[in-house]
Amino acid sequence: MTGNYLLEISYIIASILFIFGLKMLSHPEKARKGNQWAAFGMILAIITTILFHTKDGKHIGNISYIIVAIVLGTIIGWTVAKKVKMTAMPQLVSLFNGMGGACAALICLMEFPHLGQVTNNFNMFSGEVFDLLIGLVIGSVSFAGSMIAFGKLNGNIGDLRIKSMRFVNIGFLLIIILFFIFIMSRGYIIPITIMPYIYLLLGISLIYGISFVMPIGGADMPVVISLLNSFTGVAAATGGFLYHNQAMLTGGILVGSAGTILTILMCKAMNRSLINVIVGVFGGSSAIGKQTVGNIKEITLSDASILLSYSQKVVIVPGYGLAVAQAQHLCHDLEKILEEKGVEVSYAIHPVAGRMPGHMNVLLAEADVSYDKLIEMDEINPVMPNIDVCVIIGANDVVNPAAEDDPASPIYGMPIIKAYNAKNIIVMKRGMGKGYAAIENNLFFNDKTRMLFGDAKATLQKLVTEIKNL
Numbered sequence: 001m002t003g004n005y006l007l008e009i010s011y012i013i014a015s016i017l018f019i020f021g022l023k024m025l026s027h028p029e030k031a032r033k034g035n036q037w038a039a040f041g042m043i044l045a046i047i048t049t050i051l052f053h054t055k056d057g058k059h060i061g062n063i064s065y066i067i068v069a070i071v072l073g074t075i076i077g078w079t080v081a082k083k084v085k086m087t088a089m090p091q092l093v094s095l096f097n098g099m100g101g102a103c104a105a106l107i108c109l110m111e112f113p114h115l116g117q118v119t120n121n122f123n124m125f126s127g128e129v130f131d132l133l134i135g136l137v138i139g140s141v142s143f144a145g146s147m148i149a150f151g152k153l154n155g156n157i158g159d160l161r162i163k164s165m166r167f168v169n170i171g172f173l174l175i176i177i178l179f180f181i182f183i184m185s186r187g188y189i190i191p192i193t194i195m196p197y198i199y200l201l202l203g204i205s206l207i208y209g210i211s212f213v214m215p216i217g218g219a220d221m222p223v224v225i226s227l228l229n230s231f232t233g234v235a236a237a238t239g240g241f242l243y244h245n246q247a248m249l250t251g252g253i254l255v256g257s258a259g260t261i262l263t264i265l266m267c268k269a270m271n272r273s274l275i276n277v278i279v280g281v282f283g284g285s286s287a288i289g290k291q292t293v294g295n296i297k298e299i300t301l302s303d304a305s306i307l308l309s310y311s312q313k314v315v316i317v318p319g320y321g322l323a324v325a326q327a328q329h330l331c332h333d334l335e336k337i338l339e340e341k342g343v344e345v346s347y348a349i350h351p352v353a354g355r356m357p358g359h360m361n362v363l364l365a366e367a368d369v370s371y372d373k374l375i376e377m378d379e380i381n382p383v384m385p386n387i388d389v390c391v392i393i394g395a396n397d398v399v400n401p402a403a404e405d406d407p408a409s410p411i412y413g414m415p416i417i418k419a420y421n422a423k424n425i426i427v428m429k430r431g432m433g434k435g436y437a438a439i440e441n442n443l444f445f446n447d448k449t450r451m452l453f454g455d456a457k458a459t460l461q462k463l464v465t466e467i468k469n470l
Helices: 003-022 028-052 064-085 086-114 127-153 165-185 191-213 218-243 246-269 276-277 301-309 318-324 328-340 359-366 377-386 456-470
Strands: 315-319 346-348 375-376 391-394 424-429 449-453
Touching: 003 246, 003 301, 028 064, 028 315, 064 086, 086 127, 086 191, 086 218, 086 359, 127 165, 127 191, 127 218, 127 246, 127 449, 165 246, 191 328, 191 449, 218 246, 246 276, 246 318, 301 328, 301 424, 301 456, 315 328, 315 359, 315 377, 318 328, 318 359, 318 456, 328 359, 328 456, 346 359, 346 377, 359 375, 424 456, 449 456
Parallel strands: 315 346, 315 391, 346 375, 391 424, 424 449
Antiparallel strands: none
16 A cells, blocks of 8 residues: 555656646756656656556566666667757657657557456446547557658658548548447447457558648648647547556646647647648648749848948848758857847747747757847847848748738748848848748848858858958
């Protein structure tokens, strides 16, 4: 009995650590410590479960296998996380999230045959059956969808832009619901004989996970990552219900609710509806939009350095190109040298810049950029007319005016950083390539825009040198 009390207390402590850890993630300066607190909570829950958990008076068996699995998983996870580049961080998040979904689905799959074995009174209307079915479906969808998202982010899988996919995905959802009704109504069938239907439901859920992510365009991938993350949290929470495990339940609820809130915020930031996310019809528009007319104007490094050095306020808009070039540290160097000359420098952060929510925040935090200098889109837009120079490094769709003035554009209605309102605009790009939405950026043809072509890292290095020599 003492062991059970200690186990329950450890779960409560672990849950508290999860909550405090999540709260600390809201600020980059505390994020690392928040991760450590949450990790300690998970370690505590694992150790106490191994030591004190009992069922029918028996402790957990196969301890050696469990320890080996934990050690192997820790080594693999640690090694992969240490070696991953910032540009590949979204892929890593998708991979880890998919593994969480797979674990939840496997737990449900393995537990199904054991239902009713003790009482020999298998009731398909029980809450346990519903928990298992929910965990199986959501975990499978999360796993399959995350693997497709990984492939898309990594450039291995393209978009399947077929309009009929809307109806295909709705059809899969209806089939899954019918399976739920069918299985829950077969109260006289024992678990062993119901398993073929469970495996069939598993297969359909995996296929649906693939079909619902396949048509989604790369520009909308931040929304999908957030949604799949919430799926994994819900699947984990069902395991908490099943095992009456407060730590597992709390962790799943936190991940699920945080992911859901973030998904809603991402949808708002991209002017998408959550229903469209679920049926997988967004991000695949083939609209071309109106043709852009105008001339491209270039700026030399010397002129750019003079313009920046004698400005009062400069705003930097980072994007995925900055991450690809691994130029965040040089970007911070530019910020510091301009501040030494009395220039006020800040960063305009679009909520879906990059390939996952918060990608730019993490990227700049890695370069020790102060969190106070990261200004969200809604806060920076009203003051943009007072900005002397807006420097765009690797961003494209999130500053494209077509989102506001071109109803035919696939990004029309998406809130953007209104860089066009700045007094001067400098765009750093390798060339005139299009963004992730594959459309022309009208901002490049603006009379106030000057293009500074070249690799972001090399260009920033030369620009910092030029400013130092002034």
